[in-house]
Amino acid sequence: MESVGSIIVYAVIALTIIVCSVLAVTTRKILRAATYLLFSLFATAALYFQLDYEFLGAVQIAVYAGGIVVLFVFSILLTSKPGDNTPALASKKRVLGGIGALAMFLVAGYSLVSRTSMLSAVAAGGNPSMTEIGTALMGTGHGQYLLPFEAISVLLLACIIGGVVIARKH
């Protein structure tokens, strides 16, 4: 993050992510929560693009923002009419949720700040090209990822079969 422009871009993206995720968990209408989730995912993809990981950003947009949010919208429209509000939450649960979130924030913040020097200058990071990603996914050497690749295809097959079994008509 050497120039002022990239710092401003990062601040805008981070602010969008934080605001949209807070709104997504505190709104009362469900369809608005899905829309705020969509904005959060787009802002996350923008963050990946800014860090020079173009393949990951493209996968994030295609899978998360394009697939999962569409699934959410379908299921929301199937299970509740969009005009309803969810009823107001009990204050005991809200206090418990707030305490849990605050505890996680303190733990994660402390471990992050005490172990890394947050404002040090960044080394010029590598930008993995598509040939590097391709050979890394298909190789069996030291830093290569053939086994997780095959494992995730078996998992996706199991997921498809499980989904069909769960959702069939009796």
Next chain:
Amino acid sequence: MFCCGVYGFITRRNMIAILISLELMLNSVDINFVVFNRFLFPGEMEGMFFSLFAIGLAAAETALAIAIIINVFRVSENIDVRDVTKMKF
């Protein structure tokens, strides 16, 4: 982002809203991996591959969770987590 997900997971009663908070938590962990990869290990790509597989896993798990929720909705017309109290037998 993770703390928003935790808050939403504990306080929401609609099952789909709980899933949305879970997605927020998964996403925040992906960002963390990628940022650590970029700033602490500039030559290697392991954080990026971990996030790649995590995105795929999250997609599979969300699809199955939505299938289960729709099945529950077929039985009892309600997806409030406090009302689903009976097991099958």
